[in-house]
Amino acid sequence: MTAIARNVLLRYQQSFSVQSGCFLQAHVLSLCTPGSLYWRHRPLPIIICQKFASLSYGTSPLNVFTLTIKRVKSYRTHIMIRSLSSSRALQGEVPLTSDQYPSIKRGRFSQVCPDDVAFFESVLPGRVVTGSDDLEAANTDWLRMCRGQSKVLLRPQATDEVSTILKYCNEHNLAVVPQGGNTGLVGGSVPVFDEIIISTSLMNQVIEFNSLSGILTCQAGCILENLELFVQEEGFTMPLDLGAKGSCHIGGNVATSAGGIRFLRYGSLHGNTLGVEAVLADGEIFDGLSSLRKDNTGYDLKQLLIGSEGTLGIITAVCILCPPKPRSVNLALLGCRSFQAVLDTYKFSKEKLGEILSAFELIDCESMKIQETYGGHVNPLQGETLPFYVVVETSGSNKDHDELKMSSFLEEVMGKGYVVDGTIASESFQFKNMWSLREGIAASLMKAGVVYKYDLSFSIEGFYELVDVMREKLKGDALHVCGYGHLGDGNLHLNIVGPTLSKEFLSLIEPFVFEWTSDRGGSVSAEHGIGFKKRDAIQFSKTEKQIGIMQQVKSIFDPKGILNPYKTIPSGS
Ligand SMILES: O=C(O)CC[C@@H](O)C(=O)O
Ligand SMILES: [Zn+2]
Numbered sequence: 001m002t003a004i005a006r007n008v009l010l011r012y013q014q015s016f017s018v019q020s021g022c023f024l025q026a027h028v029l030s031l032c033t034p035g036s037l038y039w040r041h042r043p044l045p046i047i048i049c050q051k052f053a054s055l056s057y058g059t060s061p062l063n064v065f066t067l068t069i070k071r072v073k074s075y076r077t078h079i080m081i082r083s084l085s086s087s088r089a090l091q092g093e094v095p096l097t098s099d100q101y102p103s104i105k106r107g108r109f110s111q112v113c114p115d116d117v118a119f120f121e122s123v124l125p126g127r128v129v130t131g132s133d134d135l136e137a138a139n140t141d142w143l144r145m146c147r148g149q150s151k152v153l154l155r156p157q158a159t160d161e162v163s164t165i166l167k168y169c170n171e172h173n174l175a176v177v178p179q180g181g182n183t184g185l186v187g188g189s190v191p192v193f194d195e196i197i198i199s200t201s202l203m204n205q206v207i208e209f210n211s212l213s214g215i216l217t218c219q220a221g222c223i224l225e226n227l228e229l230f231v232q233e234e235g236f237t238m239p240l241d242l243g244a245k246g247s248c249h250i251g252g253n254v255a256t257s258a259g260g261i262r263f264l265r266y267g268s269l270h271g272n273t274l275g276v277e278a279v280l281a282d283g284e285i286f287d288g289l290s291s292l293r294k295d296n297t298g299y300d301l302k303q304l305l306i307g308s309e310g311t312l313g314i315i316t317a318v319c320i321l322c323p324p325k326p327r328s329v330n331l332a333l334l335g336c337r338s339f340q341a342v343l344d345t346y347k348f349s350k351e352k353l354g355e356i357l358s359a360f361e362l363i364d365c366e367s368m369k370i371q372e373t374y375g376g377h378v379n380p381l382q383g384e385t386l387p388f389y390v391v392v393e394t395s396g397s398n399k400d401h402d403e404l405k406m407s408s409f410l411e412e413v414m415g416k417g418y419v420v421d422g423t424i425a426s427e428s429f430q431f432k433n434m435w436s437l438r439e440g441i442a443a444s445l446m447k448a449g450v451v452y453k454y455d456l457s458f459s460i461e462g463f464y465e466l467v468d469v470m471r472e473k474l475k476g477d478a479l480h481v482c483g484y485g486h487l488g489d490g491n492l493h494l495n496i497v498g499p500t501l502s503k504e505f506l507s508l509i510e511p512f513v514f515e516w517t518s519d520r521g522g523s524v525s526a527e528h529g530i531g532f533k534k535r536d537a538i539q540f541s542k543t544e545k546q547i548g549i550m551q552q553v554k555s556i557f558d559p560k561g562i563l564n565p566y567k568t569i570p571s572g573s
Contacts, residue, residue: 094140094147095501097192097532106193107565109175112152116172120154123164127155127202138197141190142183142244143451145501146532148191150177157202159277159285159316165198166314167283175562178310180221180252183244185442185453188256188309188531192566198314200251207317209234214322215274215291220251220315227320236322239266243439251315257307259527261439264488265358265395266323269306275319276302280312281558291319304553309529310564312557326358326395330406331431334413335386335421339464342388344418346460346487349392352409356402359393360488364467367441367484367495375444377437380430381421390487391438441484442495449479450501454494454513457523463492466516470496470509477508491526514540530568538570 098104120128129135130152139148156162169176175195182189191197200221207217214236218227225245228238240253242260252258254276257269266272275290288302305313336342342362349357363371365387371377381389396402406424413419425431445451456466467483474481478496485493494513498505514524518540530538539547550569554561 094144097146097148097187097190101192104192104566104571107175107561108173109195109562109565110173111194112174112196116168116174117152119168120152120165123161123168124154124156127157129153129155135197138179138182138199139190141187143185143187143446143453146187146190146192148177149194150191150197151194153179153197153199155199155202159203159279162198162279162314162316163283163285165283166279166281169196169562170282170560173560173562175565176314177564178251178255178314180249180255181223181244181247183248184252184256184531185455185528186525186531187533188529188564188567189252190532192532195565200249200314200316203251203316206230210291211235213291213293214324215319216322217275217289217291217317217319218250219317220254221249222251224248224250224253231322232325235325237325238262238322239272239320240269243442250318250320254306254318255308255310255315256529257527259486259489259491261359261361261393261435261486263486263491263527264360269320270303272321273302273306273318274321276305276315277317278305278313278315281560281563285316286313289317289319293321304557307529309531309568311554311568312563314563324397327397328395328399328402329358329431330394330402331425331434332392332406332410333380333423333425333434333437334390334392334410334419335381335383336388336390336418337386337420339388341418342390342464342487343461344416345390345392345413348413348416348418349409352412353392353394353405356394356396356405357392357488358395359391360486361391361438362463362484362487363389363391363438363441364464364483365389366480367482368437370444370448370480370482371437371441373444374447375437375440377433377440380423380434380437383421386420391434438484441482442493445480445482445495445497449497449499452496452498452506452509453528454492454496454509454524455485455526455528456492456494456513456517457526458490458492458517458520460487460490462520462522463487463490466492466513467494469516470494470513473512474508477505486527489526510537511540517541532567535566535568535570538568 117128117130132151135150135153138153139150154165156165166176176198177189177191177195179189179197179199203219203221204223205219206222207219209216209231211234216227216231223246224238227250228245231238239262240258240260241262242248242258254269254273259268274292275288276286277289278286280286286305305315334345336345346360349360365385368379368389372379394402394406410422414422425434464483467481471481474496478498480497482495483492485491496509514537517524524537524541525534547570554569
């Protein structure tokens with residue numbers, strides 16, 4: 001695939017071209033009045049401030065796609081275009097999920113017929129996609145491990161449209177899968193069989209921002225990074241940040257209770273989401289778009305929707321509490337000779353940096369190698385190769401004070417021998433590179449072979465034990481065993497790279513990894529959710545009783561089971 005422009009700064013009037021066949025998403029990182037473009041029915045989410053720019057696009061006879069931004073008013077000197085290409089998206093055939101899991105039978109749902117499509121067209125004129133080529137990307141998950149066979153994708157723009165669609169689907173026994181940015185890692189946002197895909201990509205409006213309280217109300221399809229830029233303009237920041245920020249949708253983040261690198265500082269979306277609007281299976285609207293900080297009126301029902309992965313309702317809008325934007329951020333990459341030294345560094349960072357500590361992330365040596373080999377990164381610490389690296393970030397409000405704290409912390413951890421090498425980011429490109437070194441591991445791993453992913457929670461002390469255990473167990477079989485993740489949250493990303501997709505190889509890993517985790521009181525899904533791929537692993541983290549209650553809740557919200565079937569609740573149920 002032709003490389004497309006990445007992080008191009010377009011000044012005044014410029015354009016860039018991509019070859020036909022690229023799966024292109026472009027975001028104008030300037031946010032006010034949303035608009036959207038389509039190219040070959042694939043979403044090209046554009047949020048553009050029309051006050052400052054106008055936008056035109058077109059395809060030439062050679063099928064070269066051109067996007068042009070014209071500056072019309074003088075206010076800004078540049079508009080940033082961030083183009084994300086998914087080079088994987090259209091390469092190679094992903095085996096159908098139904099072929100890989102023959103024991104999972106299609107539910108007794110109706111098949112979409114021409115009358116259904118005609119109805120959808122009447123509700124969403126021009127926003128019903130039916131060609132199988134055009135549905136390929138939406139049918140396939142980010143990891144290219146799950147592929148469904150949906151024949152219909154719907155693009156509502158408003159909550160009442162979602163309501164009309166779901167009411168119809170429920171009455172006609174049609175199963176649906178909600179889809180945001182399709183960046184999930186557990187196969188939760190793609191169909192397993194032929195479920196209708198309901199995309200939130202056109203529901204991308206900011207509804208309101210209260211600059212006194214920092215409360216943002218927006219539609220579910222807003223892209224996280226665009227929201228970050230939007231609230232930054234108002235002096236705030238989003239309480240979450242993750243590698244997929246350039247394409248994930250806030251509705252998907254809330255539906256999966258996504259974690260990410262700011263969890264350590266700002267906590268979970270269960271705490272930061274003040275309100276949720278969702279459409280329930282029968283088309284009724286769950287009108288919970290409250291912006292109240294305090295509301296202690298009985299059961300907090302929105303909490304059930306947060307993290308329900310589209311199995312209880314389709315989230316259409318959310319209300320998020322945004323903290324003030326930190327005025328000073330410091331970032332360092334440190335190297336340690338042992339995991340104990342990492343723990344000592346973490347303990348000391350809590351003592352020394354206190355409330356300004358905003359991230360503490362681990363990259364082990366194998367993950368660093370992946371980034372050097374497949375991610376095009378150069379290890380910023382060029383001395384001896386070390387077994388562990390940590391990314392430490394502070395976010396505060398007093399530049400001099402924070403810099404002093406960070407530098408005295410670094411001096412002391414080096415003096416104590418916990419850290420043997422380190423570097424501080426000073427230029428903005430260094431901040432970007434350091435974060436991409438950590439956040440880009442998942443994408444780089446995809447180039448190394450077939451990735452078996454485990455997203456586990458442990459006590460911080462026991463964070464790394466399983467990586468060593470698996471390395472020993474898979475000696476000679478695995479290509480790579482990588483351990484990285486959100487150390488400060490006890491959230492390990494164990495990624496095992498094998499040469500092929502194979503049941504034999506998988507049997508060396510599962511159920512061992514889940515049993516080991518369960519025996520230590522850990523969780524088999526720290527932040528990625530359960531989706532399709534981990535639905536049988538949930539039993540290692542929840543009791544039979546708890547799973548039974550989940551099933552009862554599901555039957556109250558969705559008696560016919562049309563919402564994201566085969567996901568989250570174990571397959572035996
Ligand atoms: O790929 C993974 O296992 C983790 C992805 C993401 O949660 C991260 O923290 O980078
Ligand atoms: Zn993560």
